[in-house]
Amino acid sequence: MTNRTGTTPGPWLPDALPPARDPRTHDGKAIVVRIVAGVLLVPLLMIDMFFIGLSPMATDSCGPDHCSDALNQSLVAAPVFWLAAVAMLLVTWGLPARPRFRAARGWLAVASGGSGLMTIAILVNLPTG
Template sequence: MTPDTARHPRAFVAPLVSTLLTLPLAAVAFFFAGLSPMACDSCGDAASDRFDASYHVAFPVFGFGLLVVLAVLVAAWGLPWQRRYAAARVWFAVAAPAAAVFDFVVFHGLVDWP
């Protein structure tokens, strides 16, 4: 067995830390994205129509982004626990919470706030 194909004893650390950061971060982002329609409760008709139209586009985009975050997290866990995949595993683990933040930023940018 070559050193690259040997099992990495701490291969679970990066995905575990990423999971402990990403899941609460995604849950908080989903909470605030779900509460966003209340931002325009007191808006006039024109502002409310613009907000609703943009929100009905932004929320499905946000949901798809959360699926991407989940896929990146699953990829971090799913890579073989060998030393040669250590760098890729760490990159996926770092990308998952970054993708959750990016997803919320995109959602926030797509909504026409009052």
């Protein structure tokens, strides 16, 4: 039996295939960081989204066109921090499970939590209109 190149195939050797997950290039602890970040940050981001949804009511007393610049800047900054937290959490999950990405994965998870907490801090301390 010959293949298209005209050579005969060699015998199949079961040990010739690499292992499914090479322990030298697979980080077994990557899933722990991902799960802990997800369990802690998804509820935090949902709470953030609730407060972001309520935050436009801060402009009821002054109207959206007559509010102070500080209030408008806070109302713009909060969703930006929320989106940054979501993006960092997604990148934490998207990084390959390799040992060389361990530090980046951990720092992204921590930064995502900090950005989520910053969103709440901004919305709790809204300046007066």
